Amino acid sequence: MSDKKKIELPDPSDIKEDILAKYPKKVAKKRAKSMVINDPEMDQEQQSNVRTIPGIITQRGCCYAGCKGVVLGPTRDIVNLTHGPIGCGFYSWLTRRNQTDPGPDGENYMTYCFSTDMQDSNIVFGGEKKLADAIREAYEIFKPHAISIFSTCPIGLIGDDIHTVARQMKQELGINVFGFSCEGYKGVSQSAGHHIANNRIFTDVVGLDDVVRPGKFRVNLLGEYNIGGDAFILEKYFEQMDINLVSTYSGNSTVRDFENSHTVDLNMVMCHRSINYIAEMMEKKYGIPWIKVNFIGAEATAKSLRKIAEYFEDDQLKSKVEKIIKSEMKEVKIVIDQVKPRLEGKVAMMYVGGSRAHHYQELFNEMGMVTVSAGYEFAHRDDYEGRKVLDSIKIDADSRNIEELTVVKDETKFRPELPEKKASLLEKGYRFEDYEGMMPDMKKNSLVVDDISHWESEKLIEYYKPDIFCAGIKEKYVIQKYGIPMKQLHSYDYGGPYAGFKGAINFYKEIDRMINTNVWKLIAPPWKNQPEIVAKMADVEY
């Protein structure tokens, strides 16, 4: 909020040196560029989207996880078939908390895990036949709207051609069947998988259903995955604003909605990292402009809602938005006033994902807390430094392998009125494609760390002694062993929702609970500093 206290952060150069000192020379040299001491006034290059150094203990997962787990996982009317040995499919089975609401009889395959469970003979002789059989069987049993195939590491190596199998099956079964070559070794993190997922949905799904749905305003929300019900909260706002939210990529989503998603007037991008590709491609092919929004944080939500209303230049819509903001902000303020005295000045650190480590700083700011250090797990330079650096990003060998689709204007479906609208709004100072990245929003001397390693987080915890630390499941209990509350920002610790105004309130209360619980104070036993008691107890034989 606006009454942010001026807190000067110490220069963390020493701790950075300390951390690097432990590393072998080559490692130190590489990691140094991933740890930037922030100066929001300056242009600083943040090394990111580069290979993780072997043995470093990283947070990162693989391309398959980004493709199947992140982008396609939350879509319910499709059988997502993992082609590979059993593990990859097993681990991505229901482990992200994408909520979905299929209604009483809607299609929902998200509770199922489908796998070809490749055996050694399939690895030796190839798995294409087994894949085709599995698709047939899935069709016979489930009659789904669509089936997709996800390749895992060994599939790429043995050379199964999943796309040919997909084409054949599509013809044979008469439903949409398509494949993702998202082998885990592609790229350097989940990020490659996002891109691959975006590409294939764009080529094989978007644009299949041209029936324009009702409503004066139609939009897509991109990069909102409905963890803990975030999307449900946002859906309600759109309802109240009489905006038809045609599709969400991909929280609480259906393939049917994706098919129709090129009919909207505006794309709104939440998680820039995972989904900007499809926004860009839709603009090129159909003319749909996109804006960056953020619904994490009450202020950010208000700002985003206003921005949407401004886009449509509709007074009724604007007044609806103001009404929502006014009534919701009242409650927000009540809770902030309650928690702020207990949280003001507390220190937070967060290393997670590709957008949340930025977005969640808003929420901490609103409580008067300070983010001293943050970083992403799989983001690119534009997510740190802003889209202004896009042209200067060098494409390395690992990224070059990820297909960049050549998209051309669809002469029949392109809507020229949209770029016209865009041009006129631009003139009035309205901003499109406007992601400025994390670093300009962070304090001077905050430490920005990309793809943080376990060693680095250990040292930084010692140094900053944070009141709360945010990351993912693998870090959760490591951090808590230090006696520091740890908030998972992938799964929300099975809580949430945290989006929108209601979500912000949930988050304030949650952080207040975590930081101010009594239990941390009980960790040291009362006799710890009373040697005589310990000595006497040691005499007792059991």
Add this chain to the structure above:
Amino acid sequence: MLLRHTPKEIKERKALTVNPAKTCQPIGAMYAALGIHGCLPHSHGSQGCCSYHRSTLTRHYKEPVMAGTSSFTEGSSVFGGQANLLASIQNIFTIYEPEIIAVHSTCLSETIGDDLKQIIEKAREDGKIPLGRHVIHCNTPSYVGSHITGYANMVKGAIDYFAESTGKKADRVNLISGWVEPSDMREIKRIASLMGANSILLPDTSDVVDSPQTGSFNMYPKGGTTIADMVASGDSKATLACGEWATKDAAIKLENKCKVPFEITDIPIGIQATDRFVTKLSKQAEVTIPESINNERGRLLDVITDMHQYLHGKRVALWGDPDQIIPMVEFLLDLDMKPVYIVSGTPGKRMANRLEELLSEKVPEAKYKNGELADMFLLHQWIKNEPVDLLIGNTYGKYISRDEQIPFLRMGFPIVDRIGHSYFPTVGYMGGLRIVEKILGLLMDKQDAECPETSFELVM
């Protein structure tokens, strides 16, 4: 309905697995390696596998699960992962300073054909392994076997590397633990010590994945089998291997390498499997069975005789690992319950044979299947055709439980929605007591919730 597309009608499948009752080898190797003191597991492959395995183990234990990865890129998958593993070994010893790195492969490095043994040899020649530090390994291709196979391979790998025979036998027994919880490993040690049997337990995840909150993080917690004990296991006079699938290979290895004779026994779940465990241990260790063990056994039997009416005839569906399911089925039969449906994704004909022996007379209608395509989807379809009174298995059963309104006892791996398994054992007589108490609680809570008010009971 959560599993709304599961039809009652069963169509034969030959290629499609739905809702598997197993996972892949490396996670087992990782879990076993956590049971070695001062050891950092390392996944040789792309970083996704390692991330998945760590996450799953973390969710199951709500504890730190540390492991390294070779972080393959597309280049490594073309040219092989040697450079990645060499770099990993050097980086890990420099940065994280474990005593041991336990490397397991993944589907990717197996398909490429990386030779772990040779790469580790090279690391040694290149001076990347500091003096007194060790790199052990095992191969864990996930297109063979299951997570249990991976566990078995890592235990065997550890023994293969460390066990030594001085030629002088010690008055000591090796206990090789199948895939059980840290609580169970602790209980196995307690039983052995109650009996006065001098023993070494391998692996031993107690005091590793159930470590106390002290306000400080220790990357290598105090638990885990030590190097000294693993070396000494070669001089033990006998080995008792608990759980054929997970421990047999290691026991054979130890016999071949160090001439330690072994016996295989089931994981001591329930009365008879614990009876066998205790009997065999007393013979191998040449100790008598103390009164305290008789008392524990007696207490379990007492509760069963008291509460038999609530258990008798109840139909049960189970899924999980053969080493746990076999003694569990035997125990359920001893409780006069009816294990009617059983699936396990872990292959091995022996499972069907053992179940046949146990079930053919007492529950001739029982259906069971293991290996490829023996999945929870099939189990659910069986249930849809004729329901059961109780489900026993890992957390994924909660979807069936809710849809079909069937009480659900969580056992096996992973359990990601309840705590308790790390702290309260299910092995031994005391573990048996816990199982019975849990089953009774579930069945009686259902009765209390659903019976007509007229027959609502105060005393049960």
